[in-house]
Amino acid sequence: MSLYTTDRSSGTPLYRQISQTIADEVQRHYSPGMRLPSEPVLAERFSVNRHTLRAAVDELVQAGLVERRRGLGVFVLDGVVSYGIHKHTRFTKSIENTGSSAESIVMRKQIVLASDGIGRRLKLAAGDRVIWIETLRKVNEAPFSIVSHFIPVDLGRPLLDHYHGGSLHDCIAEHLGVRLERQLSLITTQMPQGDDAKLLGIARHQPVLRVKSVNVDSGSQVPLEYCLTRMRGDRVELEVRL
Amino acid sequence: MRDDFLTSLDNQAPLAPLREGGRAMWRQIEDTLVAEIARGVYPAESQLPTEKELAERFDVNRHTVRRALAALAQRGLLLVEQGRGSFVVRDAIDYALGPHTRFSENLLRAGKEPAHELLRASEESANENVARNLKVRPGTRVIRLETLSRANKRPITLGRHFYPARLVPDMIAQFERWRSITKALQHSGVADYSRAWTRITARLPEQAEAHLLRLSTTTPVLVTESVNIESRGRPVEYGQTCFASDRVQLLVDLSR
Numbered sequence: 272m273s274l275y276t277t278d279r280s281s282g283t284p285l286y287r288q289i290s291q292t293i294a295d296e297v298q299r300h301y302s303p304g305m306r307l308p309s310e311p312v313l314a315e316r317f318s319v320n321r322h323t324l325r326a327a328v329d330e331l332v333q334a335g336l337v338e339r340r341r342g343l344g345v346f347v348l349d350g351v352v353s354y355g356i357h358k359h360t361r362f363t364k365s366i367e368n369t370g371s372s373a374e375s376i377v378m379r380k381q382i383v384l385a386s387d388g389i390g391r392r393l394k395l396a397a398g399d400r401v402i403w404i405e406t407l408r409k410v411n412e413a414p415f416s417i418v419s420h421f422i423p424v425d426l427g428r429p430l431l432d433h434y435h436g437g438s439l440h441d442c443i444a445e446h447l448g449v450r451l452e453r454q455l456s457l458i459t460t461q462m463p464q465g466d467d468a469k470l471l472g473i474a475r476h477q478p479v480l481r482v483k484s485v486n487v488d489s490g491s492q493v494p495l496e497y498c499l500t501r502m503r504g505d506r507v508e509l510e511v512r513l
Numbered sequence: 514m515r516d517d518f519l520t521s522l523d524n525q526a527p528l529a530p531l532r533e534g535g536r537a538m539w540r541q542i543e544d545t546l547v548a549e550i551a552r553g554v555y556p557a558e559s560q561l562p563t564e565k566e567l568a569e570r571f572d573v574n575r576h577t578v579r580r581a582l583a584a585l586a587q588r589g590l591l592l593v594e595q596g597r598g599s600f601v602v603r604d605a606i607d608y609a610l611g612p613h614t615r616f617s618e619n620l621l622r623a624g625k626e627p628a629h630e631l632l633r634a635s636e637e638s639a640n641e642n643v644a645r646n647l648k649v650r651p652g653t654r655v656i657r658l659e660t661l662s663r664a665n666k667r668p669i670t671l672g673r674h675f676y677p678a679r680l681v682p683d684m685i686a687q688f689e690r691w692r693s694i695t696k697a698l699q700h701s702g703v704a705d706y707s708r709a710w711t712r713i714t715a716r717l718p719e720q721a722e723a724h725l726l727r728l729s730t731t732t733p734v735l736v737t738e739s740v741n742i743e744s745r746g747r748p749v750e751y752g753q754t755c756f757a758s759d760r761v762q763l764l765v766d767l768s769r
Contacts, residue, residue: 339719351714453767456767457762457765458762459735478716478733509714510711511713513708
């Protein structure tokens, strides 16, 4: 039997036989970022019309195996990192638990005025200042996310001297004497802004996941950190189990 | 005020969208303003620059600007107050993901009227992905519902839902009758269900999705995959949902 044949007399719809064949081949012979043969070429190979072929590719898109890039073709997606959102979400730990390496690089540390939104989330007064720490996070040495952390200046000042990368929450526990836990996250998506595309190593037309989070003192439940995380939309899958 | 459309197109201001690929100028202005509203350049409840200012900035006549603003008002992003100007509507819904995630309740909490439209209903055999998530064998009969859901008439989600046919054989008729997944499940014998997990990714919409959600194809969508289980822990629903990201943000509240 040829690898490529489809069986019109079996009970399985043709488009599904085709999508399974392509899925097998992708898993065996393709790596992330590679392009599949064009849809007309595939339609010819499987001797089906374009509609049937389209339905087969739709199945693969829905399964998250490939994506269509308009005008360019169908591309194999990168392996996705699943990232849990829960009370004790910790970047360094959760990535290392999956057997990957995690790294946080400090790109900026400075004191700024709290904007309205940040002030409201951290329950600050108008004119209060915050420490702004910008980090680039990498997983297995590839860019994963960019995080803007904001911490009230009264509390966070020691971080200017003591935080040089790695787990920020460990550094906060050590130097500020507080344990943080996640209180809420708001998840949206948009096209990359500013330098984000360059830093994340994605094209300007590839969306990023944006997560705004409030972290509180695990004892007093007072909000102590607001962070805005931008993640590669193609490398990350946020997972929520409550 | 310059009112010569052709001349204005020749003299592009640096901030004006380039005239590209046959896309009407007012559409490009609409896209630019949508992106700026989404980015917070014009925050909720703030006033947009006047028609005259926008016409100058984009180097077009006021009629073109008015058309873009009308489209934004039509999408529910702007409130045009006669004589006062255009205001950005605070309109992103916080859609709470929790053990008890219900579309209608989420919308009513945000003060919006929910409505579901059934785009397609069928019974089919489960592919590997669906089967794995519903914990059935590939090929098992499943019911598939495709829905477009609105908040105050604005489309906000596009959902593809799968149910084991053996568990809820009557699901299509019940959904057509009740127009609510929760009620349809109840009347199919699933008294209660809860969310086991949700996974969230982001991508650009396919053309058909963008059309149904009334999004531009350059506005990304949030895509959730989720499984709901009944009281004994069996999966009753596997769903894939696209959220119009300019209208909804997903909220994970961990404080309870």
